[in-house]
Every structure is written in C-alpha cells, then in structure tokens.
Amino acid sequence: MSILSKEQTDSFWNDGVITVKDAVTPTELTELRKTFTEWVEESRLHEGDYGKTLDGRPRFDLEPGHTSEKPGLRRVQSPEEISKVYENVMRNSKMTDYVAELIGPSIRFHHGKVNSKLPGTATKVKFHQDFLFQPMTNDDLITALLYVDDVTLENGPLEVVPGSHKGPLYPHWHNGVFTGSVDDEIANKYSKDVIKCVGKAGSACLMHSSLLHGSAPNLSSESRTLYIATYYAEDAIELSQNHLPSKLTHSIIKGKPSGKVRCSKYEMLIPEVPKGTSFFSQQAGSEENNN
Numbered sequence: 324m325s326i327l328s329k330e331q332t333d334s335f336w337n338d339g340v341i342t343v344k345d346a347v348t349p350t351e352l353t354e355l356r357k358t359f360t361e362w363v364e365e366s367r368l369h370e371g372d373y374g375k376t377l378d379g380r381p382r383f384d385l386e387p388g389h390t391s392e393k394p395g396l397r398r399v400q401s402p403e404e405i406s407k408v409y410e411n412v413m414r415n416s417k418m419t420d421y422v423a424e425l426i427g428p429s430i431r432f433h434h435g436k437v438n439s440k441l442p443g444t445a446t447k448v449k450f451h452q453d454f455l456f457q458p459m460t461n462d463d464l465i466t467a468l469l470y471v472d473d474v475t476l477e478n479g480p481l482e483v484v485p486g487s488h489k490g491p492l493y494p495h496w497h498n499g500v501f502t503g504s505v506d507d508e509i510a511n512k513y514s515k516d517v518i519k520c521v522g523k524a525g526s527a528c529l530m531h532s533s534l535l536h537g538s539a540p541n542l543s544s545e546s547r548t549l550y551i552a553t554y555y556a557e558d559a560i561e562l563s564q565n566h567l568p569s570k571l572t573h574s575i576i577k578g579k580p581s582g583k584v585r586c587s588k589y590e591m592l593i594p595e596v597p598k599g600t601s602f603f604s605q606q607a608g609s610e611e612n613n614n
C-alpha cells in the first residue's frame with residue numbers, strides 16, 4: 324500500500340520537491356533534538372572546527388565568529404556515525420519509506436549531516452544543485468531534509484526553484500574554482516520563482532538532487548536545525564569521490580542489491596571535495612584559509 328498520495332508523487336516528479344508530515348515519531352524527534360543540543364553545548368568548549376570524519380576532515384563545523392557564549396555550530400558531518408539516534412532515523416524512520424516509494428523500492432545511503440542555523444548566526448547557503456557535488460550513473464537521488472525544529476519563513480527555510488530539476492545542470496566551477504554554487508546571474512534569474520519550504524518539526528522536505536536551492540540567514544530568535552540524509556536508487560553508482568564519506572555510505576537501507584547499474588545521459592564537470600571542513604568554505608571562497 325502506498326503511503327504517498329498520487330498528488331504527492333506527481334508533485335515530487337513535477338516540482339522536484341514535496342514536504343511530508345510525520346517523517347519521524349515524536350520520540351525520535353525528541354531524541355534528535357536532545358542529541359543536537361548536547362553537541363551545541365560541547366561546541367562551547369572549542370575555538371575551531373573539531374572531531375574527525377572518515378576522510379580526516381573535522382566533523383563539527385563552526386561558523387566564523389563562534390564563541391563559547393554565542394555558539395555557531397553550523398554543521399555536524401555524518402552524525403549517524405557517532406549517534407545511534409541519528410543512525411536509527413537514517414535507517415528506519417518513516418522518512419525512508421517515503422524516499423523508497425519515490426525512487427525505490429531499493430535505496431542506499433549516500434551521506435548525512437546536520438545543518439544548523441542558530442539564532443543570531445550568519446549561516447546562509449548559496450544557490451546550488453546537490454547533484455553537481457555528487458554525480459551518479461543516474462539521477463534518482465533524494466536529499467531528505469528532516470525538520471528537527473519548526474521551520475518558518477523567518478528562521479532561514481530552504482528556498483527552492485520548483486521544476487528546476489528538469490532543467491540544465493549549471494556549472495559550479497567558476498574561473499577554475501569549484502565554488503559549490505551557481506553563478507549569481509543564474510540565482511538572480513530564478514529569484515522570482517523561489518518558494519520557501521516551511522513546516523512543523525518532524526516534517527521532511529524531500530528534494531530531487533538536481534533541484535536548484537539555497538537558504539538565507541536565520542533572522543528569528545528560534546533555531547533552525549535540519550537533519551539532511553541523501554539516499555539514491557540502488558542501481559546508481561557513484562562517479563566521483565564522495566564529499567562526506569562515512570562507514571555507512573552505500574549501505575542498503577530498503578530492499579536488496581540487484582547487481583545492476585542504470586545510466587542516464589548527462590554531462591558536467593567533476594566536482595571537487597572541500598579542502599576545508601565542508602562546502603561552507605567552498606561557498607565562502609575561503610578554502611585557502613582552511614587548509
């Protein structure tokens with residue numbers, strides 16, 4: 324039996340995005356929040372990025388200007404590796420059933436992260452397409468953004484350009500530098516078409532990975548925490564270095580291996596893995612400072 328209506332499925336393929344309710348249980352939500360709050364508390368003890376992921380980069384990414392009084396923890400990379408709560412949601416929550424219904428039945432895990440916008444921080448995300456960071460043999464890839472907090476018009480919601488997943492893959496390289504974002508001209512061209520994805524905590528935004536999206540700073544006094552997990556159709560194979568490898572990358576989440584590979588036709592420049600902690604340094608053009 325389907326858990327998504329025909330309207331929801333059609334909207335996903337037409338617009339490249341849907342928001343679904345109750346993607347996690349109230350208990351899962353409470354645990355996700357509690358764990359993240361503990362990470363924010365821990366971040367007060369640090370002056371720079373810290374922790375270590377599989378490829379040696381820091382796990383905890385601090386916004387420039389972070390202090391113990393005013394923490395600016397903006398990202399936790401591969402939280403599933405260090406938290407059973409996040410691993411359980413990534414593997415077993417209702418969010419995975421929704422994703423499997425759209426691009427499954429069999430799906431694998433690509434990477435995960437928490438993106439946070441604490442009140443008073445400047446964290447913003449320039450417009451980009453996730454696929455340009457993670458080419459695969461086919462583009463049945465979904466970025467699932469789980470709302471750990473209520474997401475409102477004021478606290479820096481995801482902003483998307485509906486239908487853009489069907490359009491061109493825009494260059495994310497500019498003058499020989501992988502900036503992890505599209506040209507300002509492209510972002511401006513689509514600014515009138517942007518919609519903001521808001522919803523109650525526990526909802527999830529399911530986004531096609533070719534969709535053009537970004538987000539603005541949090542202008543409210545409420546935090547905006549998203550747990551972002553990317554899944555892909557089991558018959559897709561990665562074509563470039565994973566920018567956030569973890570011990571769970573490529574795990575089968577639903578279904579079973581088919582032994583097949585499926586290919587779609589497209590071309591793009593091969594992305595660059597960040598030299599700094601995460602794509603925030605690529606987007607800020609500060610890669611050199613983070614070496």
Ligand SMILES: O=C(O)CCC(=O)C(=O)O
Binds near residue numbers: 448453480536537551
């Ligand atoms: O945190 C956000 O608002 C969006 C994050 C995003 O697009 C990404 O990490 O690829």
Ligand SMILES: [Fe+2]
Binds near residue numbers: 452453536
């Ligand atoms: Fe993104």
